[in-house]
Amino acid sequence: xxxxxxxxxxxxxxxxxxxxxxxxxxxxxxxxxxxxxxxxxxxxxxxxxxxxxxxxxxxxxxxxxxxxxxxxxxxxxxxxxxxxxxxxxxxxxxxxxxxxxxxxxxxxxxxxxxxxxxxxxxxxxxxxxxxxxxxxxxxxxxxxxxxxxxxxxxxxxxxxxxxxxxxxxxxxxxxxxxxxxxxxxxxxxxxxxxxxxxxxxxxxxxxxxxxxxxxxxxxxxxxxxxxxxxxxxxxxxxxxxxxxxxxxxxxxxxxxxxxxxxxxxxxxxxxxxxxxxxxxxxxxxxxxxxxxxxxxxxxxxxxxxxxxxxxxxxxxxxxxxxxxxxxxxxxxxxxxxxxxxxxxxxxxxxxxxxxxxxxxxxxxxxxxxxxxxxxxxxxxxxxxxxxxxxxxxxxxxxxxxxxxxxxxxxxxxxxxxxxxxxxxxxxxxxxxxxxxxxxxxxxxxxxxxxxxxxxxxxxxxxxxxxxxxxxxxxxxxxxxxxxxxxxxxxxxxxxxxxxxxxxxxxxxxxxxxxxxxxxxxxxxxxxxxxxxxxxx
Amino acid sequence: xxxxxxxxxxxxxxxxxxxxxxxxxxxxxxxxxxxxxxxxxxxxxxxxxxxxxxxxxxxxxxxxxxxxxxxxxxxxxxxxxxxxxxxxxxxxxxxxxxxxxxxxxxxxxxxxxxxxxxxxxxxxxxxxxxxxxxxxxxxxxxxxxxxxxxxxxxxxxxxxxxxxxxxxxxxxxxxxxxxxxxxxxxxxxxxxxxxxxxxxxxxxxxxxxxxxxxxxxxxxxxxxxxxxxxxxxxxxxxxxxxxxxxxxxxxxxxxxxxxxxxxxxxxxxxxxxxxxxxxxxxxxxxxxxxxxxxxxxxxxxxxxxxxxxxxxxxxxxxxxxxxx
Numbered sequence: 001x002x003x004x005x006x007x008x009x010x011x012x013x014x015x016x017x018x019x020x021x022x023x024x025x026x027x028x029x030x031x032x033x034x035x036x037x038x039x040x041x042x043x044x045x046x047x048x049x050x051x052x053x054x055x056x057x058x059x060x061x062x063x064x065x066x067x068x069x070x071x072x073x074x075x076x077x078x079x080x081x082x083x084x085x086x087x088x089x090x091x092x093x094x095x096x097x098x099x100x101x102x103x104x105x106x107x108x109x110x111x112x113x114x115x116x117x118x119x120x121x122x123x124x125x126x127x128x129x130x131x132x133x134x135x136x137x138x139x140x141x142x143x144x145x146x147x148x149x150x151x152x153x154x155x156x157x158x159x160x161x162x163x164x165x166x167x168x169x170x171x172x173x174x175x176x177x178x179x180x181x182x183x184x185x186x187x188x189x190x191x192x193x194x195x196x197x198x199x200x201x202x203x204x205x206x207x208x209x210x211x212x213x214x215x216x217x218x219x220x221x222x223x224x225x226x227x228x229x230x231x232x233x234x235x236x237x238x239x240x241x242x243x244x245x246x247x248x249x250x251x252x253x254x255x256x257x258x259x260x261x262x263x264x265x266x267x268x269x270x271x272x273x274x275x276x277x278x279x280x281x282x283x284x285x286x287x288x289x290x291x292x293x294x295x296x297x298x299x300x301x302x303x304x305x306x307x308x309x310x311x312x313x314x315x316x317x318x319x320x321x322x323x324x325x326x327x328x329x330x331x332x333x334x335x336x337x338x339x340x341x342x343x344x345x346x347x348x349x350x351x352x353x354x355x356x357x358x359x360x361x362x363x364x365x366x367x368x369x370x371x372x373x374x375x376x377x378x379x380x381x382x383x384x385x386x387x388x389x390x391x392x393x394x395x396x397x398x399x400x401x402x403x404x405x406x407x408x409x410x411x412x413x414x415x416x417x418x419x420x421x422x423x424x425x426x427x428x429x430x431x432x433x434x435x436x437x438x439x440x441x442x443x444x445x446x447x448x449x450x451x452x453x454x455x456x457x458x459x460x461x462x463x464x465x466x467x468x469x470x471x472x473x474x475x476x477x478x479x480x481x482x483x484x485x486x487x488x489x490x491x492x493x494x495x496x497x498x499x500x501x502x503x504x505x506x507x508x509x510x511x512x513x514x515x516x517x518x519x520x521x522x523x524x525x526x527x528x529x530x531x532x533x534x535x536x
Numbered sequence: 537x538x539x540x541x542x543x544x545x546x547x548x549x550x551x552x553x554x555x556x557x558x559x560x561x562x563x564x565x566x567x568x569x570x571x572x573x574x575x576x577x578x579x580x581x582x583x584x585x586x587x588x589x590x591x592x593x594x595x596x597x598x599x600x601x602x603x604x605x606x607x608x609x610x611x612x613x614x615x616x617x618x619x620x621x622x623x624x625x626x627x628x629x630x631x632x633x634x635x636x637x638x639x640x641x642x643x644x645x646x647x648x649x650x651x652x653x654x655x656x657x658x659x660x661x662x663x664x665x666x667x668x669x670x671x672x673x674x675x676x677x678x679x680x681x682x683x684x685x686x687x688x689x690x691x692x693x694x695x696x697x698x699x700x701x702x703x704x705x706x707x708x709x710x711x712x713x714x715x716x717x718x719x720x721x722x723x724x725x726x727x728x729x730x731x732x733x734x735x736x737x738x739x740x741x742x743x744x745x746x747x748x749x750x751x752x753x754x755x756x757x758x759x760x761x762x763x764x765x766x767x768x769x770x771x772x773x774x775x776x777x778x779x780x781x782x783x784x785x786x787x788x789x790x791x792x793x794x795x796x797x798x799x800x801x802x803x804x805x806x807x808x809x810x811x812x813x814x815x816x817x818x819x820x821x822x823x824x825x826x827x828x829x830x831x832x833x834x835x836x837x838x839x840x841x842x843x844x845x846x847x848x849x850x851x852x853x854x855x856x857x858x859x860x
Contacts, residue, residue, distance in 0.1 A: 039710075041710045046818065049623075049624065050624030050625075055624075057578065057581055057583070058581065059577065059578075059581075128590060129590075129594075130594075131587050131590035131591045131593075131594060132587075133578055133581050133583045133587065135583075135587060136582055136583060136584070184594065184621070184624065185619070189624045190624070190625065204633070204810065205623065205625070205630065205633065205810075206634070206810040206814055206815065206818075207706070207707065207808075207810035208706075208710060229710050231706065231710055231808075232808065232810075233705055233706075233808040234805050234808060234814060234818075235805050235806050235808065237689070238692065238704060238705050238806055238807070238808060239705075239808075241692060241693075241696070241697055241704050241705075242703075242704040242705050242706075244697070245696060245697055245700070245704055247703060247704060247705075247706075247710065248710075407571075407821055408571075408576060408579075408821070409569075409570070409571025409572070409573075409575065409576045409821065409822070409823045410569065410570035410571040411571075412571065412575050412576070412579035412580065413570045413571040413572065413575055413579075414570065416575060416579050417575060418570075428580055429580060430582075431580060431581070432581075432582075438582050441582050442582065447584065447585070449585055450585065451585030451588050451589065452584065452585040453581075453582055453583070453584075
């Protein structure tokens with residue numbers, strides 16, 4: 001067994017002790033000044049959900065975070081801090097995890113939250129009949145023991161490197177309300193009972209959700225707010241206009257329908273209105289360009305390399321994202337949670353001359369009507385603009401392309417299920433990147449079959465072995481070596497082209513204090529219990 | 537039973553058959569569209585093909601289409617509109633919440649537009665080829681060709697953002713706990729802009745229709761007869777011509793009232809009005825099958841019923857029509 005601190009230092013992005021001390025001090029200072037009371041009104045996308053993290057996975061984490069807590073939480077630098085568990089230990093080879101629960105935690109109905117509830121929740125997530133989207137985090141679960149009311153031990157068949165990155169998102173459900181019934185039809189989907197800082201008071205679907213403070217919250221003295229209202233607006237421009245008018249207190253990137261309207265947000269950020277604070281931050285998801293590697297012309301690595309050389313990522317970030325993004329070079333990006341595995345030696349090379357040369361070598365000479373014709377798939381909105389930019393870049397190296405646009409449902413059906421993508425290129429975000437193994441699942445041969453997440457259907461045996469091996473060890477040093485090798489193979493074979501990681505822009509009225517823009521599995525509102533309103 | 541009762545019973549039977557067609561065609565059309573709700577929700581997440589398949593099984597989407605249709609129809613026959621897996625809610629409850637909101641937006645818009653349109657159209661006809669006629673014609677032409685969502689954004693920028701007189705969106709002030717009259721006033725304030733947009737659009741249609749219809753009537757010989765009887769000009773115009781000219785107007789009013797349950801998608805989106813239009817739009821995008829079908833059924837039934845009522849009203853307006 002290793003201590004909690006040592007565990008964090010070895011498996012997650014560790015923080016120096018001094019930094020941790022510093023943030024704790026600043027949080028304390030905030031706590032002393034924080035004003036109590038008031039209602040925070042946030043822009044939100046319609047959360048089409050029931051309140052059960054086991055069923056919904058990492059969709060709408062902000063909404064879940066209001067009413068539920070995981071065993072751990074994230075702090076403002078994205079590191080793990082105690083949640084419902086006040087401490088935890090992990091075995092050397094990361095196959096056994098023991099959590100000690102904080103004393104006196106109550107659900108909103110007054111019942112105590114105990115080790116039984118934790119076991120119940122994790123069993124639901126691991127249950128194949130539930131088919132929880134979170135089951136990837138506990139895929140090899142062997143047993144859960146609860147030696148006493150405040151201790152939970154999870155044992156896995158072999159190492160589980162995803163347990164700690166995923167644990168915060170697994171909000172603990174009250175066993176006494178969910179046991180013995182079909183969770184998909186439970187009344188508590190709409191009237192959730194959790195341990196979280198807020199209780200759901202009113203849910204007008206398609207309009208708003210009202211949360212009121214949980215005065216028996218286990219973090220004494222918090223939350224500071226009396227109420228939080230998520231206002232659902234389907235049109236981003238209307239929502240942002242409403243915020244500028246003062247009808248909303250904050251617009252967080254995650255709550256903007258259809259993604260940030262970059263031009264409008266750029267206008268606000270540059271204008272620096274005195275009453276509005278804006279904060280740009282790196283989001284843990286990246287825009288990836290995929291192509292069907294199982295069929296011509298993209299079954300030829302030279303063609304794929306040429307595609308990579310033909311794309312001017314900097315121009316995309318500058319012109320299309322209005323600067324709200326960072327060029328991504330390697331498939332394992334440069335996010336805080338994965339910096340340890342990222343290979344900085346891999347660099348994008350925008351080089352149309354090289355692209356032309358590779359295409360000539362691949363046997364596709366330049367000719368009237370193009371070297372060959374491809375289709376760029378898009379969904380309405382931003383992806384069409386992105387596709388138009390790509391189309392122009394492909395034309396510059398002699399590849400003819402047309403854009404085919406649809407809504408999301410048929411788009412993802414074609415790409416993920418039907419695999420009717422020969423000669424096609426498209427873009428899909430890889431979301432919620434907390435560990436390299438989750439990203440590389442998207443390139444694993446075992447996910448190449450229809451329905452799997454390897455959209456490119458790239459099957460490289462060596463990469464496949466490394467992906468599995470890197471997951472099967474808890475030793476971060478060894479994992480790092482394997483991930484660096486995989487990144488080199490991917491950079492050479494180009495089954496995908498990472499384009500950029502997105503920057504989020506959170507905006508709030510200056511009287512709102514304590515919002516921390518962090519992108520994590522529990523969303524931007526991980527620290528909602530520290531937010532306060534200071535209207536002078 | 538009287539003649540009218542027989543007529544109504546026959547029409548209702550016809551309507552039931554019609555709705556059965558709507559359900560069947562709707563069911564297979566929406567299912568023929570590519571994409572399914574499981575992929576819609578989880579398609580970009582890192583979950584295995586096996587988990588996706590298991591979810592489809594849990595949701596019953598792996599069963600043969602004919603079997604799913606049969607399950608749906610038998611449920612429907614017992615009055616059960618189904619359960620939305622995407623929204624994790626009973627469909628009838630979703631509709632019950634949205635229908636009143638949409639009616640609150642649409643009914644005043646259509647009725648205001650109909651009343652205003654009849655007044656303007658009649659005026660235009662009475663002052664045929666005068667300046668008033670041209671102005672009304674030009675205004676309604678502009679109204680009819682203005683995209684409602686564009687007008688909506690203009691009004692938001694002017695009245696909400698610049699002047700600050702009215703709220704930008706929503707149905708009520710967030711966090712306001714007003715009740716009774718204060719709440720009604722708050723909702724009314726929120727209604728002003730969307731109702732204006734919709735009225736403006738419908739108004740043009742009613743004005744043009746009334747004018748054309750009045751014009752046609754005013755050329756008919758019976759008006760000459762009326763004038764020869766010595767009736768006053770306004771009696772001739774409003775008592776005879778308008779009464780007969782109102783039939784096509786009534787038909788269109790019925791059509792609009794019937795379709796109003798489907799909501800005004802763009803207007804609801806721009807003003808974040810929580811109504812049926814928004815629900816329909818998101819249900820189609822999300823492949824939320826039971827919700828899409830329920831919207832078909834409810835709006836289909838509304839069209840059928842309003843048409844029936846309008847047909848019965850014809851008899852009141854036109855003594856030559858008798859349902860017996």
